[in-house]
Amino acid sequence: MPRNEYISLGTQREQATVENLLIEALRIYSIECYYLPRGIINRDFLLNEVIESKFDDAFKVEMYLQDVEAYGGDGQFLGKFGLEIRDQLNLVVARKRWDQLVGNFNVNGRVRPGEGDLIYVPMVKGLFEISFVKGDSPFYQLGNLPLYTMTCELFEYSNERLDTNIAEIDQVEDLEATRIILTIGASAITYRVGETVSQVLDSDTTVSGQIASVTATTLVVTQTRATDSDLFWQVTAGGYGNAIGAISGITSPITAVDDIVFDQDPLAQNDGFESDGNSWIDFSVDNPFGSANSFGE
Amino acid sequence: MLGNFFYHKTIKRTIAAFGTLFNNLIVRRETAAGAVLSQTRVPFSYAPRQKFLARLDEITKTEEQRVAIKLPRMSFEITGIAFDTNSALNRMNKRKLVVGDTSATRVFQSVPYDINITLSIVAKNQDDALQIVEQILPTFAPEYTLSLKDLEGAGSRTDVPVILTDITPEITYEGDFASRGIVIWTLSFTVKTRFTGETQTQGVITDVDVDFMNFANRDEFFSEISIVPDSADEAVITFNSTNDEDS
Numbered sequence: 001m002p003r004n005e006y007i008s009l010g011t012q013r014e015q016a017t018v019e020n021l022l023i024e025a026l027r028i029y030s031i032e033c034y035y036l037p038r039g040i041i042n043r044d045f046l047l048n049e050v051i052e053s054k055f056d057d058a059f060k061v062e063m064y065l066q067d068v069e070a071y072g073g074d075g076q077f078l079g080k081f082g083l084e085i086r087d088q089l090n091l092v093v094a095r096k097r098w099d100q101l102v103g104n105f106n107v108n109g110r111v112r113p114g115e116g117d118l119i120y121v122p123m124v125k126g127l128f129e130i131s132f133v134k135g136d137s138p139f140y141q142l143g144n145l146p147l148y149t150m151t152c153e154l155f156e157y158s159n160e161r162l163d164t165n166i167a168e169i170d171q172v173e174d175l176e177a178t179r180i181i182l183t184i185g186a187s188a189i190t191y192r193v194g195e196t197v198s199q200v201l202d203s204d205t206t207v208s209g210q211i212a213s214v215t216a217t218t219l220v221v222t223q224t225r226a227t228d229s230d231l232f233w234q235v236t237a238g239g240y241g242n243a244i245g246a247i248s249g250i251t252s253p254i255t256a257v258d259d260i261v262f263d264q265d266p267l268a269q270n271d272g273f274e275s276d277g278n279s280w281i282d283f284s285v286d287n288p289f290g291s292a293n294s295f296g297e
Numbered sequence: 298m299l300g301n302f303f304y305h306k307t308i309k310r311t312i313a314a315f316g317t318l319f320n321n322l323i324v325r326r327e328t329a330a331g332a333v334l335s336q337t338r339v340p341f342s343y344a345p346r347q348k349f350l351a352r353l354d355e356i357t358k359t360e361e362q363r364v365a366i367k368l369p370r371m372s373f374e375i376t377g378i379a380f381d382t383n384s385a386l387n388r389m390n391k392r393k394l395v396v397g398d399t400s401a402t403r404v405f406q407s408v409p410y411d412i413n414i415t416l417s418i419v420a421k422n423q424d425d426a427l428q429i430v431e432q433i434l435p436t437f438a439p440e441y442t443l444s445l446k447d448l449e450g451a452g453s454r455t456d457v458p459v460i461l462t463d464i465t466p467e468i469t470y471e472g473d474f475a476s477r478g479i480v481i482w483t484l485s486f487t488v489k490t491r492f493t494g495e496t497q498t499q500g501v502i503t504d505v506d507v508d509f510m511n512f513a514n515r516d517e518f519f520s521e522i523s524i525v526p527d528s529a530d531e532a533v534i535t536f537n538s539t540n541d542e543d544s
Contacts, residue, residue: 041328041334042326042327042328042329042334044422044424047422047423047424049422049423049424050422051326051334051422051424052326052334052335078346078348078351080344080372080374080417081342081344081366081370081372081417081419082342082346082351082355082366082370082372083351083352083354083355083366084365084366085364085365085366086365087365088475115474125363126363127363127364131474131475131476131477132473132474132475151474151475153365153477154364154365155363155364155365156364156365156366156367156368156421156477157364157365157366157367157368158367158368158369158420158421158422158425159326159335159337171363172363172364175363176363176364176367177335178335178336178337178338223335224333224335224336225332225333225334225335226332226333227332227333228331228332228333232333232336259338260336260337260338262338262340265340265367266354266355267340267342267346267351267354267355268340268341268342269316269320269341269342269343270316270320270321270338270340270341271320272316273313273316273317273320273341274316274317274320274321276313276316276317277313277314277316277317277320278317279446280310280313280314280445280446280447281314281317281443281444281445281446282444282445282446282454
């Protein structure tokens with residue numbers, strides 16, 4: 001036998017002792033984070049990408065922040081697409097604790113921290129996406145692998161659904177998701193923030209969304225979905241029904257629809273281009289090659 | 298510089314007109330059955346901006362910044378301007394703008410230039426970017442012509458072709474897992490616009506007298522034609538001849 005059998009690299013008891021010491025240290029020096037497993041709603045098997053995701057669960061887990069001086073990554077910079085924030089974090093979690101607090105619930109089939117899952121760090125109010133999980137550091141010191149080290153970067157939001165019931169996490173969706181303003185009238189204030197509001201358009205089509213905020217006369221709705229691709233929110237008339245709150249039970253007619261506004265995106269100039277362009281483009285000329293501002297309509 | 302101050306905002310108008318072309322693109326995510334999961338109007342901006350202004354605009358969000366960037370997005374910027382020799386006309390041509398009783402404004406022939414513009418599309422998914430690109434491409438064959446007001450002086454209408462010259466996808470997927478994947482499509486356009494110089498004012502010829510005589514003997518007078526407006530209020534461009542052969 002080539003190896004000395006009287007010297008061990010770690011018995012199970014030694015491994016468990018060291019692992020428990022690591023966990024104790026992590027629970028002292030770590031910060032509390034929320035772990036959000038990604039749920040895949042629609043996957044494109046041709047282009048090999050996830051079209052639509054949802055994050056319905058958030059598990060509180062202690063994680064050690066490896067970066068002690070500042071974020072990693074490129075930080076904040078002004079690019080051609082506006083202000084981008086390329087912050088990175090390295091977070092360490094004990095394998096045993098992750099199994100206890102997340103893995104045991106078998107959400108979305110996770111048996112280990114997964115790339116693409118999210119971690120919300122309340123201390124910095126940042127939502128981070130796991131880009132890589134390193135499971136072999138420290139490398140078999142006692143013959144086991146007690147830690148996961150997760151490289152995370154600030155999340156690029158693209159209309160993902162966040163319904164965790166943790167207000168500060170769900171608020172990301174309220175602020176960043178595509179917003180539509182429905183003018184309801186005096187009864188708008190009686191709808192509940194967070195509830196689903198829907199409108200029946202015809203026998204095949206119901207459009208629904210989540211109320212992000214209410215004013216006296218308007219509902220700001222995010223995450224609009226529709227059972228048919230041709231119709232969206234409509235002013236109540238004829239066959240187009242009222243806006244119905246799923247929890248509050250309120251039903252009121254929609255008097256105006258402000259379709260997809262950019263009040264939370266100060267860099268978007270869509271409406272500014274249109275107002276300037278309309279005064280300089282001659283729409284009266286019958287242009288055989290088409291008319292401006294017609295894309296997507 | 299020769300002449301007096303003038304500024305017709307030609308490039309600003311081109312930017313606004315170009316922006317209007319692409320300000321209403323939609324990205325929609327659907328299930329296989331056709332139900333809509335989400336629909337987004339793609340945020341669009343002119344890329345160059347003052348740095349401090351970008352920070353100030355985002356300051357409320359930056360203090361509680363929760364995400365890196367919101368996608369998909371589009372932006373564009375001017376990458377170059379070059380003289381268009383193929384469209385150049387005689388520079389001595391003049392265009393009358395406003396003609397009054399005693400004076401008229403005019404501009405010399407506008408000068409053609411090509412403005413090169415790069416439109417960039419960034420998305421999280423290839424499918425989002427493809428939706429945007431496929432809404433753009435059918436309109437450009439490879440040009441799309443806008444009719445712009447007042448480009449060659451007040452009251453003018455100028456056809457400005459916008460030509461799609463190049464399309465470059467950049468889909469970065471190789472490399473280590475710690476670096477981001479990138480889906481960026483870059484579309485290059487040439488906008489054939491025209492720059493106009495100073496608007497000048499000149500007097501208007503309000504009446505014309507023509508004398509006919511013997512060139513060899515200038516004392517020998519044949520006849521005279523006098524051309525004057527019918528009235529002081531009459532526009533001078535509607536002269537009536539009062540030629541009287543007997544006079």
